[in-house]
Amino acid sequence: MIVDIINKKRLGKILSKEELKFFFEGYLNGKVTDYQMSSLLMAICINNMTDKEIFDLTDIFIKSGEVLDFSDIEGIKVDKHSTGGVGDKTTMIIAPIVSSLGVPVVKMSGRGLGFTGGTIDKLESIPGFRTDLNLDEIKKQVKEIGMVVTSQTANLAPMDKKIYALRDVTGTVESIPLIATSIMSKKIASGADKILIDIKVGTGALLKTEKEAEKLKKIMIQIGNFYNKEVRCLITNMDNPLGTSIGNSLEVLEARDILLGKEKNSLTDLCIELSSNMVSMAKNISITEAVQQVKKALSSKIAYQKFLEFIKCQGGDIEKIQISPKVVKIYSKKQGIIKKIDALKFGKLSVLLGAGRKNKEDKINPTVGIKLEKLVNDKVNIGDCLCKIYLDNEINLDEVDQYFKIEEE
Ligand code: URA
Numbered sequence: 001m002i003v004d005i006i007n008k009k010r011l012g013k014i015l016s017k018e019e020l021k022f023f024f025e026g027y028l029n030g031k032v033t034d035y036q037m038s039s040l041l042m043a044i045c046i047n048n049m050t051d052k053e054i055f056d057l058t059d060i061f062i063k064s065g066e067v068l069d070f071s072d073i074e075g076i077k078v079d080k081h082s083t084g085g086v087g088d089k090t091t092m093i094i095a096p097i098v099s100s101l102g103v104p105v106v107k108m109s110g111r112g113l114g115f116t117g118g119t120i121d122k123l124e125s126i127p128g129f130r131t132d133l134n135l136d137e138i139k140k141q142v143k144e145i146g147m148v149v150t151s152q153t154a155n156l157a158p159m160d161k162k163i164y165a166l167r168d169v170t171g172t173v174e175s176i177p178l179i180a181t182s183i184m185s186k187k188i189a190s191g192a193d194k195i196l197i198d199i200k201v202g203t204g205a206l207l208k209t210e211k212e213a214e215k216l217k218k219i220m221i222q223i224g225n226f227y228n229k230e231v232r233c234l235i236t237n238m239d240n241p242l243g244t245s246i247g248n249s250l251e252v253l254e255a256r257d258i259l260l261g262k263e264k265n266s267l268t269d270l271c272i273e274l275s276s277n278m279v280s281m282a283k284n285i286s287i288t289e290a291v292q293q294v295k296k297a298l299s300s301k302i303a304y305q306k307f308l309e310f311i312k313c314q315g316g317d318i319e320k321i322q323i324s325p326k327v328v329k330i331y332s333k334k335q336g337i338i339k340k341i342d343a344l345k346f347g348k349l350s351v352l353l354g355a356g357r358k359n360k361e362d363k364i365n366p367t368v369g370i371k372l373e374k375l376v377n378d379k380v381n382i383g384d385c386l387c388k389i390y391l392d393n394e395i396n397l398d399e400v401d402q403y404f405k406i407e408e409e
Contacts, residue, residue, distance in 0.1 A: 001022070002023065002026070002032055002036055003036075005019050005022070005023050005040065006036065006039050006040050006043060009040055009043035009044060009047055010043045010047070011047075012047040014050055014052075014053060015049075015053055017056040017059075017060070020053065020056055020057050020060055021056075021060050023037075023040060024057070024060050024061075024064075024159055024163075025060070025064070025159075027159075027162065027163070028064060028158065028159050028162060034166060037163070037166060038166060038170040038172065041163070041166070041167060041170065041172040041175075041178065042170070042171070042172055044172075044175055044177060044178060045171075045172050045174070045175040045178070048175075048176075048177060049177035051219060051222070053177065054177045054180055054181060054219055054223070055222075055223065055226065057177070057181045058180070058181045058184050058185050058188075058223055060159065061157050061159045061160050061181055061182070061185030062157060062185045062188050062189050064157060064158050064159035064160075065155040065156050065157050065158045065159070065189060066153075066155045066156060066189070067188070067189045067191065068135065068153070068156065068189060068190055068191035069191050070104075070106055070139070070142075070191045070192075071191075072139070073104055073106075073139065073142050073143060074104070075102070075103060075104045075282065076103070076193045076194060076281070076282045076283075077103075077104055077105070077106055077191070077192045077193050077194075077282075078098070078103065078105075078192060078193065078194045078195070078196060078278045078281045078282045079106070079107065079108075079187055079190055079192030079194070079195050079196070080094065080095075080107065080195075080196045080197070080198065080274060080278055081183050081186075081187055081195070081196075081197050081198070082197075082198040082200060083179060083183070083197070083198065083199050083200050083205065083206055083207065083216070084113055084114075084116035084117075084118075084200060084205065084206055085116055085200040085202075085204055085205050085238040085241075085242055085343065086115065086116060086117070086204040086238070086241045086242065086246055086343040086344070086346055086347035086350070087117070087241035087242040087243050087244075087245060087246045087251065087267075087343070087346075088116065088117065088200070088238075088242050089117075089119075089122060089242070089243065089245075089251040089252070089254060089255045089267075090198065090242070090267070090270060090271055090274055091107060091109055091119045091149060092119065092122065092123070092149070092251075092252065092255035092307070093255050093258050093259060093267075093271045093275075093303075093307075094271050094274050094275040094278065095107050095147055095149055095310070096147065096259065096303045096304070096306035096307040096310060097259075097271065097275040097294055097297050097298065097303040097306075098147075098275050098278045098279055098282070099145075099146040099147035099306050099310075100146075100297045100302040100303045100305070100306040101279055101293050101294070101297055102146070103146075103278065103279060103282040103283065104142050104146050104147070105142075105146065105147040105148070105149075106138060106142055106147075106148055106190070106191070106192065107119075107147070107148065107149045107150075108149075108150060108151065108152045108153070108156065108186065108190050109123075109149055109150070109151065110151075110152070110164065110186075111164075111165075111357075112168070112355075112356045112357060112364070113164065113167070113168050113173055113206075114168060114173040114174075114206070114347075114356075115204075115344065115347030115348050115350070115351055115356065116204075116205075116206065116347060116356075117246070117247075117248070117251065117350070117355070117356065119149065120150075120151050121248050121356075121364050121366070122248045122251050122252055123149060123252070123314075123316070124248070124364075124366065125248035125249040125252055125321060125322075125366030125367075126249075126252055126311060126316035126317065126318055126320075126321055127316065127317050127320040127321065127322075128315045128316050128317050128320070129311065129314050129315055129316030130150075130314050130315045130316075131149075131150050131151045131314075132150070132151055133148065133150040133151075133153075133314070134153065135153055138150060138153075141313055141314075144313070145306075145309050145310060145313050146306070147306065147310050148310070148314070149310070149314075150314075152186060152190075156186065156189050156190065157185045157186045157189045159185075160181075160182050160185050160186055163178075163182070164182060165360050166360070168357060168360065169357070169358070169359055169360050173206055174206050174207070176207075176212060176215055176216050176219070177219075179206060179207075179216060180216055180219045180220050180223065183197065183220065184220055184223040184224065187224075187229075188223075188224075188227045188229065192229070193229070193230075194229060194230040194231075194232070194281045194282065195224055195229055195230070195231045195232070196231075196232050196233075196234070196274065196277050196278050196281060197217075197220055197231065197232070197233045197234070198233075198234050198236055198274055199213045199216055199217055199233055199234065199235045199236070200236060200237075200238035201213040201235055201236070201237065201238060202237050202238035202239035202240075202343065203238070203239050203342065203343055203344045204238045204239060204240070204241060204342075204343020204344050204346070204347055205238035205343075210235065213235045214235070216233075217233040217235065220233060221233060230281065232277055232281060234273065234274065234277065236270060236273075238343060239340060239343060240340060240341045240343055240375075240376050241341060241343045241346050241347075241370075241372065242266075242267050242270065243258070243263070243265060243266075243267035244263065244265065244267075244371060244372045244373075244375065245369060245370065245371050245372070246346055246347070246350045246355070246369050246370045246372075247350055247353065247355040247366075247368055247369015247370060247390065248355055248364060248366040248367075248369065249321050249322060249323050249366045249367055249369070250323065250369040250370070250371055250390065251369070252318070252321060253321065253323075254267075255307070256304075256307065256318065258271065259298070259301075259303050259304040259307050260301070260304050261298065261299070261301075265375060266375075268298075272291060272294050272295065272298075275290075275294045276290040276291045276293075276294045277290070279293055279294060322366070322367045323367055323369075323390055324365075324367040324368050324390040324391060324392050326390065326391055326392055327388050327389065327390055327391075328388070328389045328391065328397055329385045329387075329388050329389075330385070330386045330387050330388070330389065330397065330400045330401050331383055331384065331385055331386065331401065332374075332380045332381065332382055332383065332384045332385075332386050332401060332404070332406065333382060333401055334380070334382065334406040334408075335380065335381050335382050335406075335408065336379070336380065336406045336407050336408040336409055337377065337378070337379055337380075337406065337407055337409055338374055338375065338376050338377065338378050338380060338404050338405065338406055339376065339405045339406070339407050340376065340404075340405040341372065341375070341376060341403060341404055341405075342403040342404075342405070345403045346370055346403055349370065349389075349400065349403075350368075350369060350370060352395050353365070353368040353369065353370075353389070353390075353391050353393070353395065354368050354391075354392070354393060355368050355369050365392060367390065367392065368390050368391050368392055369389075369390050370387055370388070370389055370390070371387060371388045371390070372386070372387045373385045373386060373387055373388060374386050374387070374404070379409075380404075380406060386400075386401055386404050387400070
């Protein structure tokens, strides 16, 4: 039976809800092995799923655990999710912005997936920071300070948790049906009233084309509507890394600096766009009005104060964050203007450095990563430092300067 289901999908046929349930529940309770599940996931990646199969699988994922209820917390709760990119530290920036404007934020985040980083890995680079809050602690903290960012509780879409870790190391991440199921099951089970999804598209994203992003958007909105949740999707570019840093500790420090106004780049603009959408959804106000509120939260530093309060509340000490002392600078061999910075190559490099996982059991090194010293549209001269690599292993960095596409003026 297990092999029959794999064969059916391998041949591009449609699986019934019973077959999906049998297989996926079997995986959760140990009757289906990792290699059998990997095989089915690969068949899904190659042969796709119908909308009905995606709906069925999302339902099975949701029902694999509990569905949280935050109706006892006042206000409309808007959740946000990103499909993942390189250097995507937006949650750490927008959650405090939105919360500082009086909108409660209960954000359950994930770990890195493939060459894309994960908010939980990033936050765990802060010494003492707890990402394993239970439901009582989550509710208490939201009532006290208006925000929480934590791992999915153990019993929230546990099927996604197990399959997410397997997909990460079996080349089965980039599949629209699997991404839609994974994201929407978690978001529905997390109990938010409204959901904002940042669909990343480009070389450094799981989705490479606008067409794929539109497809994912359509199915996620349909799933949300089925469960009576308003879902808004933004499609945003991910050809270049987001901001200036890639790697866990470095990204936390960059998030702090963006909130402080010390760093300002396209990441700031994206965070304003995302938080304004969340605020407009939560308060039922226009985007223009929401943008004004968000900009004020940044300039008055109330969002930065909220960031500090939240880190402290979850036990973290940002002053103790560690960056690897071993640094290699990469210099430009060309003169001209930077046209592109290859996000995918930098994402893969960050995994080699130890900032992401090659195997399910791998431990992340929070201290390693990349700090870009030059960004797209910057002018460079021969010998200028393009980026700094923080590492603690020996890897070949000879080609890193070529990750920057530099054209003569
Ligand atoms: N984010 C998720 O939560 N799941 C995916 O499959 C991809 C991005």
